[in-house]
Amino acid sequence: MPLPAPTEDRELLHTRTIECRGYQRADGMWDIDGWMTDIKTYNFPNHDRVEIKAGEPLHGMGLRVTVDDTLTIRDCVAVTDFSPFTMCGNITPNFKALIGLRITQGLTKNVQERLGGTQGCTHLVELIKPIATTAFQTLVGKRMGKLSAALKSGAIKRPPILDTCHAWAQDGEIVKREFPSHYTGA
16 A cells, blocks of 8 residues: 655655565575665765765665574675765774674664764664564574474473564464464453
């Protein structure tokens, strides 16, 4: 369903595009590639690039995060192809600091501790959240099979997805259908 029609006339000035893709690797690991592009609809001066023309990326930056089955980050590569300042790409090696973090609750705080402020790039750090979501979605099929087996064996008592959003409310229809023994509704 599209957004409702705007209430006022308007002019497009800026487009930010974020694209993330999840891949299973031959070695059993998972690569999540994320790319962010900012484009203006007008030319404007820039000290380092002289002029940034309409339609030319102001920002063009990417991250590849490699995770294992537990969503632990095993490698991270950052690139900056377009930026407003020549020096922006110099910070990309710092993104190796993500290695060892797990994509789980608290990830944003942990990323800020390692790459916040002058230790990182605002735009690349912002890309981590959609990459994390893409990682989860990329592995969900495999993880759901393991979750079902762990629940049946008693290795875990409660599905970790419960109460993480409206759809997975413990008293809701989805939990009633998918995990009836954990359903708390009427």
